[in-house]
Amino acid sequence: MPDASDWEHLLLFVISLGVAALAAFLVSTIAALILRAAARRSDRVGILIRRARWPFRTVLLLAGTWIATAISFPEAPWRPAVDHAYLIAMIAAGAWLVAQSFLFLADLGVSRYRLDVADNRVARRIHTQFQIIRRLVVVVIVVVAIGAILLTFPGVRAVGASVLASAGIASIVAGLAAQSVLSNMFAGIQIAFSEAIRVDDVVVVEGEWGRIREITLSYVVVVTWDDRTLVLPCTYFTTKPFENWTKYGSDLIGAVEFDVDWRVSTDAMREELDRILAGTDLFDGRTSVIQVTDATGGLVRVRVTVSADDSAALWDLRCLVREELVEWLRDEDAAALPQQRVIVGREASEPRSTPGATPRAGLFSGTADGENRASEFTQAIPVQRADEPEGARS
Incomplete structure (x- = not known):
């Protein structure tokens, strides 16, 4: 049975533990009040408090409990x-607090650059780079914390020299084993700082149109126009060609093509296009062109070129222009609708000739002069035609 001194130590520990918990709560509350008073007009302090509240309280509680244990059970x-267990817990809680503090600083830096504006190229670059930096720093903090925990064991410190001696061979083996992982990680870092793609960029990959939603150290998330999610390795964007529609800006130019009859009135079509563009906010006023780009197969191809502020607006604008011009051609210029012409009868096989014109004589035209010239060049044997009298070529 425990003696009286043990009960005294246990009672002292319970009292010390309660005092430590109360002190941790009071210190964290006072720190939160000071921070709120220092920045009353800013919401960023609230973000810091939400991120660091529990890690800070955990560190304070562990420190108080450790002190209470040392006071209550000195011998x-x-x-x-x-004490070893407390040290490991303090290292883990400290790493948690440092990571949350860094994430708050990263969020603070990124919050100055908004993505919901028209020209957000710089903001997308900053968001992309900070996504990679945040993950790298968190990984480094975790690795350092694990290393610090391992170094608290005497056995690990004893084999430290041998581990360093075999670091060269171990690094080669690890590099070969994790080749794909490391290549993806370095590709993610390259993507972040080369600006090949950024968060919220509009890209076309694997024949799919979508936006970059997330960039990690190993993969990139692309959300397509129909809300499907493509997850691609980072090496895809460093080894394969792809389209980035917002690399240097979000404004784009698109085309709508029509195959119409030769009787189409391009001037009237231009006037109708101007009327359509004047009545929509999708058009940015930069480019509005109608050109006849081809005239083969009994039809002419008319290409309408328009511009918009971004790819989504351009798609809607192209659909609007196509719909309005189709209705206009059907209702106002029906003669321009595609038609196929077929000539039936004897006239279709007979060449047209102008009345009173002299027949055109060529080298092999079939006329007497043409055949005489042909015989001079080819030394051909004269052949009597059916409509010539007997002896005419003797």
Whole structure:
């Protein structure tokens, strides 16, 4: 049975633990009040408090509990093992607090650059780079914390020299084993700082139109126009060609093509296009052109070129122009609708000739003069035609 001194130590520990918990709560509350008073007009302090509240309280509670244990059981034989456990917990809680503090600083830097504006090229670059930096720093903090925890074990410190001695061979083996992982990680870093793609960029990959939603150290998330999600490795964007429609800006030019009859009135079509564009906010006023780009197969091809502020507006504008011009051709210029002409009868096989014109004589035209010239060049044997009298070529 525990003696009176053990009960006294246990009672002292309970009291110390309660005091430590109360102190941790009071210190965290006072720190939150000070921060709120220092920045009353800013919402960023609230973000910091939400991120760091629990890590900070955990560190304070662990520190208070450790102190309470040291005061209550100064001579206990199990103290070294408990102190070791407290040290590991403090390292983990400290890493948690440092990581949350850095994430708050990263969010603070990114919040100055908004993505919901028309010209957000710089904002997309900053968001992309900070996404990669955040993940790298968090990984580094976790690795350092794990290393610090391992170094608290005497056995690990003893084999440290041998580990360093074999670091060259181990790095080669690890590099070969994790080749794809490392290549994706370096590709993610390259993407972040080369600006090949950025968060919210409009891209065409694997024949799919979509926006970059997320860039990590190993993969890139693309959300397509129909809300499907494509997850591609980072090496895809460093080894394969793809389209980036917002690399240097979001404004684009698109075309709508029509195959119409030769009787189409391009001037009237231009006037109708101007009327359509004047009545929509999708058009940005930069480019409005109608050109006849081809005239073969009994039809002419009319290409309408328009521009918009971004790819989504351009798609809607192209659809609007196509619909309105189709209705206009059907209702106002029906003669321009595609038609196929077929000539039936003897006239279709007879060449047209102008009345009173002299027949055109060529080298092999079939006329007497033409055949005489042909015989001079080819030394051909004269052949009597059916409509010539007997002996005419003798």
